[in-house]
Amino acid sequence: xxxxxxxxxxxxxxxxxxxxxxxxxxxxxxxxxxxxxxxxxxxxxxxxxxxxxxxxxxxxxxxxxxxxxxxxxxxxxxxxxxxxxxxxxxxxxxxxxxxxxxxxxxxxxxxxxxxxxxxxxxxxxxxxxxxxxxxxxxxxxxxxxxxxxxxxxxxxxxxxxxxxxxxxxxxxxxxxxxxxxxxxxxxxxx
Numbered sequence: 001x002x003x004x005x006x007x008x009x010x011x012x013x014x015x016x017x018x019x020x021x022x023x024x025x026x027x028x029x030x031x032x033x034x035x036x037x038x039x040x041x042x043x044x045x046x047x048x049x050x051x052x053x054x055x056x057x058x059x060x061x062x063x064x065x066x067x068x069x070x071x072x073x074x075x076x077x078x079x080x081x082x083x084x085x086x087x088x089x090x091x092x093x094x095x096x097x098x099x100x101x102x103x104x105x106x107x108x109x110x111x112x113x114x115x116x117x118x119x120x121x122x123x124x125x126x127x128x129x130x131x132x133x134x135x136x137x138x139x140x141x142x143x144x145x146x147x148x149x150x151x152x153x154x155x156x157x158x159x160x161x162x163x164x165x166x167x168x169x170x171x172x173x174x175x176x177x178x179x180x181x182x183x184x185x186x187x188x189x190x
Contacts, residue, residue: 083165086123086133087172090161093121093135094174097159101139106180109155115139137161144177153180 051059097119101109108114117139123132137160144154155178162171 079166083170086163086165086170089123089133090135090163090170090172093137093161094159094172097137097139098157098174098176101157101176101178109141109178115141133163133165135161135163141178150179154178 101115104115119137119139121135121137122130123135140158140160142156142158144151144156146154157176157178159174160171161173162169164170
């Protein structure tokens with residue numbers, strides 16, 4: 001059986017509604033409750049579609065805990081980065097002082113008034129605001145604790161740097177040996 005054009009279906013409903021296939025399908029759908037709405041079922045769906053007060057309270061608690069953990073993680077991360085930067089700056093200061101000492105002559109190193117034994121360096125030497133850590137350091141030059149023939153030609157240099165990160169006192173130390181016939185003779189030819 002071929003398909004009936006849409007205008008023929010319309011004519012069928014108007015002329016003989018009892019024999020029209022479209023009318024029979026519509027009656028079937030209406031009789032078997034395909035198009036009817038059952039109120040008790042709709043009420044049940046509506047009641048289960050919402051969240052209870054207990055579910056909302058627990059979810060807000062979980063959300064609050066997650067936000068708290070996130071902010072705590074950010075704070076800890078920023079503090080760790082700050083400590084790492086300050087530690088790196090302390091290492092730079094000690095290295096700068098050690099490299100300067102290596103270029104001094106033996107007479108300058110053994111002279112107790114030539115080298116400044118205490119120093120203060122800011123975190124950012126180019127800053128005019130004075131923000132950041134202030135590093136306070138000392139340089140100690142002592143005879144080397146070596147029992148060898150050349151021990152008179154060696155000095156032990158200890159560079160200490162201390163500063164505060166918030167309320168936490170921190171310090172770093174660098175030790176090295178300087179010899180009478182070291183780098184200064186090679187560079188300057190003294």
